[in-house]
Amino acid sequence: MDLLIYNSLTRKKEVFKPIHEGQVTMYVCGPTVYDFPHIGHAKSYISFDIIVRYLRYLGYKVRYVQNITDVGHLLDSGEDRILKGAQKEHVEPMELVEKYTRAYFEAMDALNLLRPDISPHAAAHIPEQIEFVEKLIERKYAYIENGSVYFDVSKYPDYGKLSGRKVEDQQAGARVEVKTEKKHPADFALWKKAEPEHIMQWQSPWGKGYPGWHLECSTMSMKYLGETIDIHGGGMENQFPHHECEIAQSEALTGKPFVRYWIHNNMVLVDGVKMSKSLGNFTTITKALEQYSAEQIRFFVLQSHYRSPVDFGREAIEAAGQGLERLRGTLRNLENRVEQEKEGELISAVKNLVNEYRIKFEKEMNDDFNTPNAIGSLFDYSREINKLLLDDSINKNCFEHVAKSFRRMVEDVLGIKLTVKKEDISASPFIELLLKVRNELRGKKEWQLADLIRDEIQKNGIILEDGKEKTHWTAKK
RNA sequence: GGCGGCGUAGCCAAGAGGUUAAGGCGGAGGUCUGCAAAACCUCUAUUCAUCGGUUCGACUCCGAUCGCCGCCUCCA
Numbered sequence: 081m082d083l084l085i086y087n088s089l090t091r092k093k094e095v096f097k098p099i100h101e102g103q104v105t106m107y108v109c110g111p112t113v114y115d116f117p118h119i120g121h122a123k124s125y126i127s128f129d130i131i132v133r134y135l136r137y138l139g140y141k142v143r144y145v146q147n148i149t150d151v152g153h154l155l156d157s158g159e160d161r162i163l164k165g166a167q168k169e170h171v172e173p174m175e176l177v178e179k180y181t182r183a184y185f186e187a188m189d190a191l192n193l194l195r196p197d198i199s200p201h202a203a204a205h206i207p208e209q210i211e212f213v214e215k216l217i218e219r220k221y222a223y224i225e226n227g228s229v230y231f232d233v234s235k236y237p238d239y240g241k242l243s244g245r246k247v248e249d250q251q252a253g254a255r256v257e258v259k260t261e262k263k264h265p266a267d268f269a270l271w272k273k274a275e276p277e278h279i280m281q282w283q284s285p286w287g288k289g290y291p292g293w294h295l296e297c298s299t300m301s302m303k304y305l306g307e308t309i310d311i312h313g314g315g316m317e318n319q320f321p322h323h324e325c326e327i328a329q330s331e332a333l334t335g336k337p338f339v340r341y342w343i344h345n346n347m348v349l350v351d352g353v354k355m356s357k358s359l360g361n362f363t364t365i366t367k368a369l370e371q372y373s374a375e376q377i378r379f380f381v382l383q384s385h386y387r388s389p390v391d392f393g394r395e396a397i398e399a400a401g402q403g404l405e406r407l408r409g410t411l412r413n414l415e416n417r418v419e420q421e422k423e424g425e426l427i428s429a430v431k432n433l434v435n436e437y438r439i440k441f442e443k444e445m446n447d448d449f450n451t452p453n454a455i456g457s458l459f460d461y462s463r464e465i466n467k468l469l470l471d472d473s474i475n476k477n478c479f480e481h482v483a484k485s486f487r488r489m490v491e492d493v494l495g496i497k498l499t500v501k502k503e504d505i506s507a508s509p510f511i512e513l514l515l516k517v518r519n520e521l522r523g524k525k526e527w528q529l530a531d532l533i534r535d536e537i538q539k540n541g542i543i544l545e546d547g548k549e550k551t552h553w554t555a556k557k
Numbered sequence: 558g559g560c561g562g563c564g565u566a567g568c569c570a571a572g573a574g575g576u577u578a579a580g581g582c583g584g585a586g587g588u589c590u591g592c593a594a595a596a597c598c599u600c601u602a603u604u605c606a607u608c609g610g611u612u613c614g615a616c617u618c619c620g621a622u623c624g625c626c627g628c629c630u631c632c633a
Contacts, residue, residue, distance in 0.1 A: 112633095120633050153632090161632095240560095243628080245559075265630085294630095316561090316633090317633075320630080321628095321630045324630095347627070348633080352626070353625095353626075354627065356632050358631060358632065380569090383580090383581070388563085393568090395583095396570090397569095400569075400581075402583085406596095410596095413596080444571095452571050452579090452580075452581095453579070455571095459580055463597085466596055467597070525591070531593075543594075545594055
């Protein structure tokens with residue numbers, strides 16, 4: 081069964097074939113670290129996390145690079161985001177970078193995202209970027225103007241192939257005033273001259289300055305993954321100009337295709353409009369995690385497709401949380417039975433069930449990482465498992481086999497942790513003791529006291545379920 | 558002005574030229590249960606923004622209209 085990926089470059093789903101068999105090189109545009117990460121980052125990076133996880137599930141050796149932008153990313157006003165932020169917070173630019181880089185990783189860890197294999201910083205790759213620009217000048221794709229270097233878009237006829245735009249159709253200066261020193265409004269900065277008061281500046285052959293924003297991705301992608309990579313991911317809003325410029329400068333330099341599969345994920349909306357830093361309508365991940373669990377947020381995000389926008393609304397997130405509880409219940413009950421039942425033969429009906437749903441899950445994931453459908457099949461699977469749980473004659477090994485397959489899909493591929501380990505709960509022995517007492521009371525039909533214990537325990541986040549033989553307990557997430 | 562996307566039940570959300578339009582939440586009823594909880598069963602869109610067209614057949618393709626959204630050198 082082939083893996084199909086929607087390639088933004090061709091606007092078609094294509095069969096995925098990496099350059100080197102069994103290996104995947106993947107680059108994803110990372111954050112500009114000048115503020116706390118928000119739920120837009122969450123959706124974006126969860127989407128790519130799933131892609132990495134699924135590729136690894138399929139057996140590919142993936143090298144996953146995601147940059148940290150800490151220089152050169154400018155605001156409309158022409159100010160560097162990092163410098164502006166540092167000014168605002170009265171800290172050194174690199175102090176700001178450190179603070180928000182940590183915040184970013186902490187948030188990503190909290191959401192159970194796999195760390196990239198390499199997280200290169202733009203400011204740590206200035207020599208490589210300078211070298212990149214020098215080569216472009218050498219090859220006449222770039223020109224120097226007043227201490228800055230610009231890419232000459234007219235030399236690269238393919239400019240616009242990713243976003244489907246023609247240079248002449250654009251309303252130059254629609255949003256930002258056109259710099260007069262550029263030969264053409266579409267030309268973009270590779271290197272910018274720094275005014276003396278601009279703190280972040282480096283010596284270059286063209287005087288003191290700093291790199292243009294687009295440059296870092298091309299440079300670092302090539303450095304760590306090679307001239308042509310398999311997958312480049314990013315947010316849709318970066319398709320133009322950012323990725324278009326990356327393609328232009330990279331392909332101008334090497335004469336080879338820069339990226340084979342471009343993957344763009346859609347945006348997070350709030351009340352139907354884009355959530356963004358500039359609109360100020362964003363929720364930080366920390367704040368979201370105060371209201372919802374990490375698993376719930378992941379599940380909510382994955383219940384819509386990565387190429388669809390998702391509206392971050394309370395009702396929908398809570399509904400997702402309820403749904404997730406059902407999957408949790410299934411695994412919980414499976415594990416209770418694994419604990420309880422005796423060893424035995426793996427029966428073929430169980431083997432077939434596991435196989436059937438593994439195939440369904442893979443079929444959906446193979447169709448451009450269709451997580452909503454994959455989750456749909458998990459709910460069907462869950463229902464089948466629940467029916468199996470009704471059968472008293474099934475042995476431990478069967479339940480173990482099913483539990484393992486269920487975890488593989490939900491926890492390993494979707495990255496959603498389903499259970500809290502009982503060993504991790506320090507109150508564990510006391511809970512056991514209370515349950516013992518409560519069951520004594522139940523035996524004596526002292527329902528009032530027994531119910532009181534249950535209510536009080538539940539108030540402390542422990543859920544009780546009275547089974548036929550014993551009472552099971554779990555910690556609420 | 559240019560480029561692109563979306564409009565599917567009370568809510569979220571897949572799908573796709575042709576057997577019953579996934580799945581989740583919510584709701585209704587039932588089974589089980591000391592009561593709970595969980596689970597299971599049944600029901601909950603004759604219809605896919607609107608209007609035309611193509612077709613033996615369209616929610617799916619084409620055109621128009623209405624509404625919403627993104628990008629056009631700031632954003633994941």
